[in-house]
Amino acid sequence: MIELVLAAFALSIHTRGPIPTPAQTPVSMVVSGRTSTLQSITVQGTGNEIPATFSGVRLKNVPRFGWWVSRHYALQTDYPPDRAKHLLTILELAYPHYVEFFGREPAGIAEKRMAVVYGSSKESLKTAMDADGIQWDFNGGGITYEGLNAAFNYPSGSLQYHQRYIVLHECVHLFQDCLYGATMTTPSWFYEGIADGISHHVWEADKQRLTVSVFDKPTVNNWLDSALTEYAKSPFKASDILDEKRGGRALGFLLVNYFESDPEREARFRIWRDELMRLAKYRAYQEDSKRLIEQLFGASRLDSDFDAWVRARKSSFHYVDWGWEQDGDALMSYGFPQTGTYSQTNLQFPPKERPAFDPLRMDYPLHPQSRLVGAVHRGISSPTVGCLVGFERNPDGGMCGLGLGVQDRSMLAVLVDRRRTLVVDATALGGESRALPLTDAFVKASGKTYEIGLTIRIADEGIEVTARAGDDPNGEVAHLNMVLSSEQIQRLLSDPVAVLSRGGLHWVTPYVDDARRWSPPLEALSPPNRWSFAMQPVLRSLVRASWRLGSDSPSSLTALVRPLASAAVESNVDAARRAYGSAIAKVLSDVKASQAPPESRQAALTDLASVPKG
Numbered sequence: 001m002i003e004l005v006l007a008a009f010a011l012s013i014h015t016r017g018p019i020p021t022p023a024q025t026p027v028s029m030v031v032s033g034r035t036s037t038l039q040s041i042t043v044q045g046t047g048n049e050i051p052a053t054f055s056g057v058r059l060k061n062v063p064r065f066g067w068w069v070s071r072h073y074a075l076q077t078d079y080p081p082d083r084a085k086h087l088l089t090i091l092e093l094a095y096p097h098y099v100e101f102f103g104r105e106p107a108g109i110a111e112k113r114m115a116v117v118y119g120s121s122k123e124s125l126k127t128a129m130d131a132d133g134i135q136w137d138f139n140g141g142g143i144t145y146e147g148l149n150a151a152f153n154y155p156s157g158s159l160q161y162h163q164r165y166i167v168l169h170e171c172v173h174l175f176q177d178c179l180y181g182a183t184m185t186t187p188s189w190f191y192e193g194i195a196d197g198i199s200h201h202v203w204e205a206d207k208q209r210l211t212v213s214v215f216d217k218p219t220v221n222n223w224l225d226s227a228l229t230e231y232a233k234s235p236f237k238a239s240d241i242l243d244e245k246r247g248g249r250a251l252g253f254l255l256v257n258y259f260e261s262d263p264e265r266e267a268r269f270r271i272w273r274d275e276l277m278r279l280a281k282y283r284a285y286q287e288d289s290k291r292l293i294e295q296l297f298g299a300s301r302l303d304s305d306f307d308a309w310v311r312a313r314k315s316s317f318h319y320v321d322w323g324w325e326q327d328g329d330a331l332m333s334y335g336f337p338q339t340g341t342y343s344q345t346n347l348q349f350p351p352k353e354r355p356a357f358d359p360l361r362m363d364y365p366l367h368p369q370s371r372l373v374g375a376v377h378r379g380i381s382s383p384t385v386g387c388l389v390g391f392e393r394n395p396d397g398g399m400c401g402l403g404l405g406v407q408d409r410s411m412l413a414v415l416v417d418r419r420r421t422l423v424v425d426a427t428a429l430g431g432e433s434r435a436l437p438l439t440d441a442f443v444k445a446s447g448k449t450y451e452i453g454l455t456i457r458i459a460d461e462g463i464e465v466t467a468r469a470g471d472d473p474n475g476e477v478a479h480l481n482m483v484l485s486s487e488q489i490q491r492l493l494s495d496p497v498a499v500l501s502r503g504g505l506h507w508v509t510p511y512v513d514d515a516r517r518w519s520p521p522l523e524a525l526s527p528p529n530r531w532s533f534a535m536q537p538v539l540r541s542l543v544r545a546s547w548r549l550g551s552d553s554p555s556s557l558t559a560l561v562r563p564l565a566s567a568a569v570e571s572n573v574d575a576a577r578r579a580y581g582s583a584i585a586k587v588l589s590d591v592k593a594s595q596a597p598p599e600s601r602q603a604a605l606t607d608l609a610s611v612p613k614g
Contacts, residue, residue, distance in 0.1 A: 020069065032524060045084075075117075077117070087167055109178075119152075172199065174506035193255060222317060225319070344500055385497055385512050388454075399506050413500060561582075
């Protein structure tokens with residue numbers, strides 16, 4: 001479900017009262033890698049009592065707006081209480097990941113909160129901004145003001161994903177402002193890239209679970225697909241982005257994810273970040289940035305490595321027509337296409353392609369496949385794909401399912417029509433259209449969950465479609481086969497798959513044998529980095545110490561970086577601890593004996609001593 005689900009969680013709500021301190025509005029969650037799962041949250045409305053925020057006295061009361069507070073945020077909004085609480089829940093779940101990325105919390109966060117203004121429309125937000133003395137007519141849904149330390153938002157579109165995305169994005173800027181006092185001491189590709197990167201998210205409403213920094217997901221904006229499309233049309237280098245010769249949101253997203261997707265690169269990238277923040281040269285960062293990039297990465301090597309990394313990347317999804325939400329693995333369509341026959345999102349998984357694991361593809365929590373969908377396998381002689389379609393929001397309306405052999409808007413469509421008819425339409429491929437009325441027993445069985453499983457096998461002679469419904473795995477089953485030509489079959493094997501909907505409010509959960517792997521249990525705590533790697537802070541300290549010593553860095557120090565970086569990728573913290581434990585004494589001895597200047601040696605030793613050992 002896309003709607004906010006609160007019943008299963010301890011959510012303490014107070015609609016009016018004295019302003020509580022941050023400690024009096026606690027939030028509890030399980031943080032597991034890039035995923036936060038809510039346990040409990042306290043939200044309180046303070047009416048027109050303005051909480052203490054990093055904005056000082058700049059923000060004013062606004063007619064029809066009220067204030068709501070959680071642990072780290074003060075929200076001023078004209079939304080109803082449930083919506084206000086949802087926005088604060090999203091922000092609190094994201095907060096540990098902001099801290100992880102920037103390395104620390106803003107000074108004073110125990111006494112004051114970060115201020116967010118979210119108007120229910122562009123017009124209502126303008127009223128709020130006018131009250132605060134701000135005259136600005138901006139495009140899009142959000143803007144964050146340096147100096148004022150406040151994020152302003154309005155719903156510039158109707159997708160719930162995008163409305164969450166807006167506030168997550170702007171509050172990355174807000175966090176940076178409250179922590180460092182400015183964003184523009186860093187390049188726009190950085191501060192927009194990290195905001196887009198972190199807010200690229202997947203939400204699971206029933207679990208109140210948020211996964212951030214998702215590289216590859218379907219909902220728009222899909223910056224990965226946009227960046228790779230631009231690269232295919234007009235290739236660019238990392239140095240083009242760094243030198244600001246090529247720009248735009250998609251390219252910043254791609255470059256930040258390049259730096260953040262490898263354990264050692266991430267450690268070096270954070271040195272670059274921290275040094276630019278320390279130097280704090282407002283709009284005059286370019287010379288220092290270039291020097292640091294050369295020190296940390298080597299400009300020419302960076303270009304070649306970035307090019308190889310980009311060429312290896314694939315976007316799993318390509319948005320075609322309005323409009324899709326996501327909840328976990330499931331997609332929900334509004335079913336009212338803007339330009340074509342169906343609402344459509346493509347999955348770039350040709351059935352004949354052999355599955356291969358890539359940690360950056362569909363890098364969000366994997367859920368068990370529905371038992372209503374049979375086994376799916378790609379890269380074999382008769383591959384299968386499938387999906388679960390859900391009619392809960394629209395029990396007897398519209399149609400939804402999968403497209404195969406997708407070429408733009410042309411494809412073979414396998415659909416369930418109004419929960420009563422199974423349809424295979426190959427007319428776009430020069431074939432026929434066939435319909436199988438589902439029995440009354442089948443329709444009745446599907447009404448228990450309003451879900452139907454589809455399994456599609458591409459055989460030598462054509463396709464074989466199986467539909468299933470009901471609680472009994474051996475219960476209601478329907479079959480519809482269609483003979484196809486060899487050319488038509490080759491198209492189905494070679495081209496992408498698509499989720500399709502028309503007529504409104506359908507769930508479609510596709511299964512395409514994507515080779516994803518199970519992540520550690522999300523109910524268990526694990527460090528909030530991409531690899532859930534407890535020794536990542538130690539790896540960062542090793543890389544930082546080596547950077548401080550420069551050419552005088554001992555070989556024992558640089559040699560210790562490699563096994564820790566490998567252990568992070570392999571999620572083998574025990575191997576990392578063993579490597580560290582057997583080498584660190586010699587590393588410390590060699591650093592002390594280094595020919596580096598005394599201040600560099602001392603700084604490196606401080607780095608190595610200041611991090612818990614995981």
